Amino acid sequence: MKKSGYAFILALAPTLFLTGCSEDRIVSSGPVLEKVVLLSRHGIRSPTASPAALRDKTGFDWPQWSVAPGEMTPHGAEALGAMIQVVRMHYQNLGFSPLGSCSNMVRIWADGADHRTQQTGQVWARGLAPDCHVSAQWQEQGADPVYNAIAAGREAPQKQETEQAFASVQPVARTLEVQRGLQALQALMAPKACQETGRKAWCLRDKPVLEWKKTEPHLAGAVARGGMAAESLLLLYAQGFPAEVFGSGKADVPALLKTVMPVHEAESLLLRRLPVVARARNGVMAQSIRAFLADRPVADIPGVTPSTRLLVLAGHDTNQDAMAAIFGLSWTFDDQPDSTAPDTVLAFERWRYPDRHVEVRVRVFHQSLEELRTGQAAGVEASMQTLEPHNPILP
Template identity: 30%
Template sequence: MTQAHPVPSGLRLERVVMVMRHGVRAPLSGEVPVTTRTAQPWPNWPVPEGQLTPHGASAIELLARHDRRWLASLALTRCPAAATVRIWTNTASRTIASGEAYAQGFAPDCRLTVGHLAEDRTDPIFEPLAAGATAFNPSQAIASIDRFTGGMAALVARHRPALVLLDTVLGCGHGACSPVDPPSLVASTDRRGIELSGPIRAASGIAQVLLLEDAEGMPRRAVGWGRADPVTIARLGALHAALFDVFTRSPYMAAHQASPLGHRIIDTLTAARAPRLDVMIGHDTNVTALAAALHVALDAPGFARNDVAPGGAMVIERLRDPRSGERFVRLYYRVQSLAAIRALRPEVIATPLAVPGCAAPCRLDRFVALLKARIA
């Protein structure tokens, strides 16, 4: 099942750019350390830390099959030529594996190339701060984040009910939870980024792991020890989304986090020659930074607002009026619901996104001007 949005009458689909999060993965190192706030054992995963699971790969293949049908008007051959489809991933194993799963689902047995830098290199498209890709100033960043959030203490206060709920899921009612540092936001040692400590940092990764347990299809009795039903997981997702309020969603952070990515999008949309489909597979920070730069919110069933689903993507279509030659863009948030990922059901939702200040469909030149004005 998919919610399709036909190309408006009189327009033709020419190009598509997709910025996508990797699929369901095992917990990252440090997300659930052995001392993390509960004495109860965490579930075992079928792959090492941070890697895409077989279940996650299957869900990505389902998304790719949907995208192939959805984008049929791009008129790609059964095995698309390298010049027509470009799949580029970050260097983490989960993003590369997600790219390979996407390629297999999009064009089965065609051996589409999945490009990425060497695994020991930092790709500025996906990790611009670590790559030193912009003139990032941590003091300006922290000031912008404080204006956007009201400060770290206010951010924690807003999410206090979710923090209490997380303690309940963790079984912290009898003193099992470890202490948490007070909220703090400072420049990183190398001054290429910022470092957050305190309740949101401590809770965000745990909330994400609980969601990933559900998405992986673990038995209900194992998801949050039987205390994290879908409604609870969605509420706890606000703690993970709060991390993006710090790292990607303030105007300054969005401008820098989305900069190389945004320029790549502009190049693909405006170049005389470019792939018809350009898929970039990275992380939730990439999707949220782009959304923040464009002033749009990301909503999907089973997820908190702006908590990006595994495999969730921002999709930008370039359309052309063959009579006038004028070009336009349309934006979507393409995603599977949490329930669909869990059950590996072929249910995909493509939600239209309206960019403020850009009527839909948005003129390409207007879209480019808006995005350029909001990225470093």
């Protein structure tokens, strides 16, 4: 796994007083880790549509899950717990004090819109501080603007700018990788759909288009349907389903997933990673991260105080896509075809040096495809990447 040694460095103005870390500066002669934001995707879940609904969309016979559509599974909670233990030990080994004692320095804020993200926050609370009374919190009513400011009615992407940005990334859908992925999905799910009358909905040849529902754009077309199907296949494998459920792809399921997942990645690039959409949907989240790292009030996340040193956000792959777009981040994995797979964690760290300049480092932690399937995380720390943000994080 290739790692970038680059870290974004910014010297704060002398008038900006950063609180809560003087003790660490006294005892350390090197850089001190002062604050961390962890943005976690939820654990392994079932597809958000029922097997019958998925078949109507794709022509493929999808198996039944043990949980309702869109719910995190017990295996998903187990795999997430393994990830959390590795992340916890990583920061404990760095001497990050919030994980060394029971205090009010940890805040866990989950997306209340989905049960799976609420559960994810609870798993983080148990795993980060098992001997303390840390709990996950979330907004009880309505859409949380931190996780989706468009749904909350606070922001809306400008339509003309969005359409122009969408047009500029159309070549993504025509790349060889994406076309091979669509062909593999077609052969697996409905190999005769493009030739048979009445099954054109299962044919993965139509171009990507934007459809507007009120003020929010949605992706439609072959890449949207194929991306959904590719992710659903990956979730089956991560959950531990037997090879037989993958039909003609059963001989080598990891190879199948490696072939089809570029369609899901293209789905993200065509909409969720458009900066204009990301800023509208998750600009509040980005601003909250910036404010927290700069010791400014975090108005949209209740309970974050001047003493808070660790902020955990339990959200979705869409949130990680948005942070990638807003901060100019990019990453891939050799052992995991989904760049925002379940349990993936984006970490934003603030380090202070003896000369008082600060450095924001961005990391990404992930589990390999096989680790997700087995509920393990042994290789997470070794495969951690340091990312290069191309846009400022601190103000």
